[in-house]
Amino acid sequence: MTNKPPHNSREKVKELLLNLQENICNGLEKLDGQEKFNRESWIRPEGGGGISKVLKNGLVFEQAGVNFSEVYGKQLPESIISQRPEAKGHEWFATGTSMVLHPRNPFIPTVHLNYRYFEAGPVWWFGGGADLTPFYPYLSDIKNFHKKHLDACNKININLHKVFKPWCDEYFYLKHRKESRGIGGIFYDYQDGSGELYKGNKQNGDANRISKQIGEINLSWEDLYLLAENCGNAFLPAYEPIVLKRINHPYSQDEREFQLYRRGRYVEFNLVWDRGTIFGLQTNGRTESILMSLPPLARWEYGHNSIKNSREDFLTKIFTKPQDWLNDIDLEKYCKEKNIYD
Secondary structure: OOOOOOOOHHHHHHHHHHHHHHHHHHHHHHHHOOOOOEEEEEEOOOOEEEEEEEEEOOOOEEEEEEEEEEEEEOOOOHHHHOOOHHHOOOOEEEEEEEEEEEEOOOOOOEEEEEEEEEEEOOEEEEEEEEEEEOOOOOHHHHHHHHHHHHHHHHOOOOOHHHHHHHHHHHHOEEOOOOEEOOOEEEEEEEEOOOOOOOOOOOOOOHHHHHHHHHOOOOOOHHHHHHHHHHHHHHHHHHHHHHHHHHOOOOOOHHHHHHHHHHHHHHHHHHHHOOHHHHHHHHOOOOHHHHHHHOOOOOOOOOOOOOOOOOHHHHHHHOOOOOOOOOOOHHHHHHHHHOOOOO
């Protein structure tokens, strides 16, 4: 194995990501049981294009979008150069599959996935992850989501999840609200197989601290390719059981209104903080595909306060803060006492 990309690196990753898009869409259509994905191809004038697949007004999914893109050019956007200045001056190539699902039932979580690959001259890296945003969460659902992604990471190296989990908590954080977007999952970026795992900006955070404790881990291009494959394939087993459990859960109009209120937070993150959105807009990507992550309906409410010890209160006090979801015995006991475990 080598730490350099194979000669057909772009074709290999493209095939992986197209298959991921296809497999996820097939699985989601079976889950929805009513609507199908509409497929739309698009071309980027500066180079490349993509395939957008969107399902709307389904039985389960109010809106579901799964995108594939393959774009390239000569001038890198500032968002990349600021992170990796050594890539400046090189022609670049980027490909990725991204997904956001907005279910109709407030008891089924919103979920996001993205896996991507980038090359610019001698510079290359993999990035990606998946995270869950429940509105009426159950700890058993959260445990399943995290466990499946833990297992996927462990197939490559048992130290990866130790860094990627807190990195996800750190990344999907609304600084202006001082709260997490959801209950996290995994997130990684700029993985080129050499040096420390953490390559983010928060030097005083848990992800960086744990990464330094672990030390250098040298992964090959093939290792990181398999990581993307493993984690991408872990999505449906991580999410499908949650949908099947909650699909027939009754809900009130008040619960629907709370879901729409919390969707507003999702919009805020994607428009203010998400680097994928910024990269897409800076590289003149297809706007409809870039903003596909936004929900079809959302609302904002000035000065919202939840009733103490209500389900809505539990969300904001427990489930929008980083937790050790898999191992915290006290959290498990608390959720069972409050009837928010399963």
